[in-house]
Amino acid sequence: MLAQFLLNLVIAFLWVFLNDETTFEIPTFIAGYLIGIVVIFLLHRFFETPFYLKRVISIIKLMGIFNYELITSSFLIMKQIIVPKGRINPGTFEYKTRLENDWQITSLVLLLMLTPGSAILRVGQDNQTFTIHTMDLHVNKPMVIKSIKIYENMILEVTRP
Structure with a gap:
């Protein structure tokens, strides 16, 4: 479950970096975190633990x-x-x-x-x-x-x- 959470944080940070903004924006990070939740939920069956x-x-x-x-x-x-x-x-x-x-x-x-x-x-x-x-x-x-x-x-x- 910790691996899923860390992967979700990585997805959120990647989303912030790929949006090409000049500063770190919290709403962009939250949007990336929510996108990460969706991605991990769709892929959670490949992890050996349940959805975090x-x-x-x-x-x-x-x-x-x-x-x-x-x-x-x-x-x-x-x-x-x-x-x-x-x-x-x-x-x-x-x-x-x-x-x-x-x-x-x-x-x-x-x-x-x-x-x-x-x-x-x-x-x-x-x-x-x-x-x-x-x-x-x-x-x-x-x-x-x-x-x-x-x-x-x-x-x-x-x-x-």
Whole structure:
């Protein structure tokens, strides 16, 4: 994937040089970069790796999903604090993840720690079992598990070779 990116930069610089302009123009470079994307996309089957922008798109989707989860969980927590419906029942539960790589597990833990209403208390010895604390176990547990599954899928999509 790095080779595709570097080739794209070479195509962009060649485009700038072949346009015979007296100075380096950013719009010309961007046009060359976009032409390079098209060329590399058409020729990406000759590389042994997938098209490099797939990973960039996956990272953007992961950031969008994280922002959505952050906003929805923040509103849920604010609603539970401002308008309590009885007693809040905090608690912990364990979850076994299907992620294997240390980088993947660290990313999942950080995404969950930044999402309001849940906190990772402990990662097990096998690096796949999490002990998770939620503010209201009965209300938040299904939401946290849903978020974990979404994050796992997106992290696997980003880190997939």
